[in-house]
Amino acid sequence: MATTKKLAASHAEAAAAGDVSSAELLCYYRDMLLIRRFEEKSGQMYGMGLIGGFCHLYIGQEAVVVGIQSVLIPGDSVITSYRDHGHMIACGMDSKGVMAELTGRRGGYSKGKGGSMHMFSREKAFYGGHGIVGAQVPIGTGLAFSHKYKNDGHISATYFGDGAVNQGQVYESFNMAALWKLPCLYVLENNKYAMGTAQARAAAGELYQRGMAYGIPGVQVNGMDVLAVRAAAQEWGDYVRSGKGPAILEMQTYRYRGHSMSDPAKYRSKEEVAKVRSEADPIDNFRRMLLEKGHTTEDALKEIDREIKVIVTEAAEFAQQSPEPEISELWTDVLVGA
Amino acid sequence: MPIDILMPALSPTMTEGKLVRWLKSEGDAVKSGEALFEIETDKATMEVEASDEGRLGAIFVAAGTERVAVNARVAVLLGEGESAVAGSATQGAPVGIPVAVAAAPTPPAKAPPVTVAPRVDDEAKFFAKASRRTVRDALRDAMAEEMRRDPGVFVMGEEVAEYQGAYKVTQGLLQEFGASRVIDTPITEHGFAGLAVGAAFGGLKPIVEFMTFNFSMQAIDHIINSAAKTLYMSGGQMGCPIVFRGPNGAAARVGAQHSQCYASWYAHCPGLKVVAPWSAADAKGLLKAAIRDPNPVIFLENEIMYGQSFDVPDDPEFVLPIGKARIERAGRDVTITAFSRMVGHALTAAETLAAMGIEAEVINLRSLRPLDTETILASLKKTNRLVTVEEGWGYAGIGAEIAALVMERAFDDLDAPVVRVCGADVPLPYAANLEQLALPQPEAIVDAAKSVCYRS
CATH class of the missing domain: 3.40.50.970 (Thiamin diphosphate (ThDP)-binding fold, Pyr/PP domains)
Incomplete structure (x- = not known):
């Protein structure tokens, strides 16, 4: 029986008040800010011609991945689409390696052969980085299958957007995941626009209910509030890990930048974006809460800001200094053992 | 008049099946549409219904019989007052019709008998202990x-x-x-x-x-x-x-x-x-x-x-290398490359050609990526003539790739242009005669080999 809830009650206050330590809260702040600054730097470097091709920025959505990753344990699988820089950083992948992949250099996670949309880390159980909208959903479901097959207690966090949710393969995956009770936590990042198409123009019905027919519980979560995300991820991550089958978390979020760097964003008003930024920014609001509740001080936050600035600057420098791939790399990694 | 009950085909490729059990005994009255017996093929188990009324006369094929050929007479259905006399039944279309199959399709002609040339490589040692499978x-x-x-x-x-x-x-x-x-x-x-x-x-x-x-x-x-x-x-x-x-x-x-x-x-x-x-x-x-x-x-x-x-x-360590072709039949006059079912057609064609004095070398490609280019080029060096065979469409096909390969790497070894034998460039038709025409047949391979040898 599907239990679907519209807007899970804000867990933020309960979480902030009790079960999460101040140190952990500062980690979330730090991770969100690192993603924000990393993406801003990526945008700059794209503008300077140092990054080519497609580059999809995660700015505005940081609370989603940081909140979800906060409840995962090492060995849990993570997979997402092409808007993936934030996920890699939240998985603990090195900013230098990610940025050097954006610049197409040999120090990148894929030795410069993948680019913005295609990075992986076996060590951090990050399985990409996929460029075909929705294709990561059956693959993530297969990672969940492998956890169940191996009975290793891990789950698969499978991220996808409000555009992917209309792909048929998503429902093929839901069916099998529910049928076989696979430990898959589906994280539907609803940033309101599938490229240039607003949700209302592309998707009928409520997205968190899209698993109902399969008996997959779905909840809608304030994805601009890292503690609300964390609380929902905790509850439904536990559910998935306990062997009850998959669950869907619809994250209500928003991307500030265009779909990709070349997006003129004519499909929405500047006022709409400005309103979300001023009223619902996940980092600004969280920062204010940390100070108001006495979890930290202005000085401590400034220290974090400085630390992040250094990390991002070093990543950008590394990404420019790392050489281009060897010419011989053209022919490697086509087949294992070839 | 007694009516023969024949072994029906359940699928287009069925040539034989097992008669699992009889659901009626000799002498039983049978109504049209009643299940008579159960048959099993490699794909399915199904009941066979009577298409006429009567009384089940003699049963010729006992329950449990394996490998009953399609269209073999399994029993005879008698009309009123008739008695079972072996061999007295009329010849005709099968009376039994399988449930859920609208019409028993004509079974295809059996694939040509398979003759495997003696192994000449190190695979041979594995065949010292082998079973028919x-x-x-x-x-x-x-x-x-x-x-x-x-x-x-x-x-x-x-x-x-x-x-x-x-x-x-x-x-x-x-x-x-x-x-x-x-x-x-x-x-x-x-x-x-x-x-x-x-x-x-x-x-x-x-x-x-x-x-x-x-x-x-x-x-x-x-x-x-x-x-x-x-x-x-x-x-x-x-x-x-x-x-x-x-x-x-x-x-x-x-x-x-x-x-x-x-x-x-x-x-x-x-x-x-x-x-x-x-x-x-x-x-x-x-x-x-x-x-x-x-x-x-x-x-x-x-x-x-x-x-x-x-x-x-029998050896469980019999593992073939991917990327290696196998010469199924050695020959000096023309090289024929084929894969999958077409290898059998190529070998059949080679027998016909041998009778004409043309010795064809038949290469079973086995692997299409990577392609065993060395085996193909070495054979061409010997025969100087090449025919490629594939069941699929020729356009941008495997034969086109091989033709390009030999043009690029063995141009001087060619004494005749390469000829491709392949499926007709149409969606495959259903009608038996058109389907036959659309798929490569051994005769087409024979003709192609003769043409590259400049024989008429």
Whole structure:
């Protein structure tokens, strides 16, 4: 029986008040800010011609991945689409390696052969980085299958957007995941626009209910509030890990930048974006809460800001200094053992 | 007048089946539409209904009889006052009609008898101890042996478990390995192909069965974009050890949507290996190699070959190298390359040619990516003439690739232009005569070989 809830009650206050330590809260702040600054730097470097091709920025959505990753344990699988820089950083992948992949250099996670949309880390159980909208959903479901097959207690966090949710393969995956009770936590990042198409123009019905027919519980979560995300991820991550089958978390979020760097964003008003930024920014609001509740001080936050600035600057420098791939790399990694 | 009851065909490729049991006894009254007996083929078990009223006279084929040929007389139905006299029945169309099959299709002509030339390479030593096996059983044995060897190997697909395989290739695997390793999927090729790729990324070794490769078009995004490209896109981190297998190409009278050859589609793509076995030994040795391979392997079978028998080595370590062709018949006058079922046609053609004094060398390609270019070029150096054979369309096909290869690398070895024998450039027709015309026949191979030898 599907239990679907519209807007899970804000867990933020309960979480902030009790079960999460101040140190952990500062980690979330730090991770969100690192993603924000990393993406801003990526945008700059794209503008300077140092990054080519497609580059999809995660700015505005940081609370989603940081909140979800906060409840995962090492060995849990993570997979997402092409808007993936934030996920890699939240998985603990090195900013230098990610940025050097954006610049197409040999120090990148894929030795410069993948680019913005295609990075992986076996060590951090990050399985990409996929460029075909929705294709990561059956693959993530297969990672969940492998956890169940191996009975290793891990789950698969499978991220996808409000555009992917209309792909048929998503429902093929839901069916099998529910049928076989696979430990898959589906994280539907609803940033309101599938490229240039607003949700209302592309998707009928409520997205968190899209698993109902399969008996997959779905909840809608304030994805601009890292503690609300964390609380929902905790509850439904536990559910998935306990062997009850998959669950869907619809994250209500928003991307500030265009779909990709070349997006003129004519499909929405500047006022709409400005309103979300001023009223619902996940980092600004969280920062204010940390100070108001006495979890930290202005000085401590400034220290974090400085630390992040250094990390991002070093990543950008590394990404420019790392050489281009060897010419011989053209022919490697086509087949294992070839 | 007594009416013969004949063994019906349940499918276009059925040539024989087992008469499992009689549901009526001699002397029983039979109404039209009543089930008379039960038959079993490699694909299905079905009841056969009477199409006329009467009384069951003599039963000629006892319950439990195996390998009853299609159209063999199994019993006779008597009208009022008639008595059973063996051999007195009229000849005619089969009276028994299988349930749920609208009309018993005419069974195709049997594939030509298979003659395997003496092995000349180091495979020979494995054949000291060999057993006669069908291609179907060889495939099943390969999977079973590899599943015993590696607990990460599992099989998934439509009807692979409870049903025992749509073509019975996975027969018995569920019983031996259980439902966690032999997994029936919903009819959802795109989804389960992607799921299997994820399982491979997660450290398992999936064998994905497509009921036919025609259905792999639903899943081709995951085969190419997810399975074949990810190793490269990840800088070598994310290998995908997976086998996609199933029958490829035309079966018999199943129409255009179920009769396409995908050899050149998949062979086109870097990041994949593509193999196409012909004999049961090929099937076993190559499937074991495919399962052990750390890369995605497309394994193209052929439904018509499933029931054919060949010698297969008993040694479980008989594993054939992917990327090596096999010379099935040595010859000095013309080289014929073929793969899958067309190897049999090429060998048949070679016998005809030999009677004309033309000795053809028949190369069973076995592997289409990588292609064993050295074996092809070495043979051409000897014969100076080349005919390529494939069941699929010629345009941008395997033959086109081989023709380009020899033009680029062995131009001076050619004494005649390469001739391609391939399927007609049309969607495969249903009508028996048109289908026959659309698919390469041994006669076309004979003609092609004669033309490159400038013989009329």
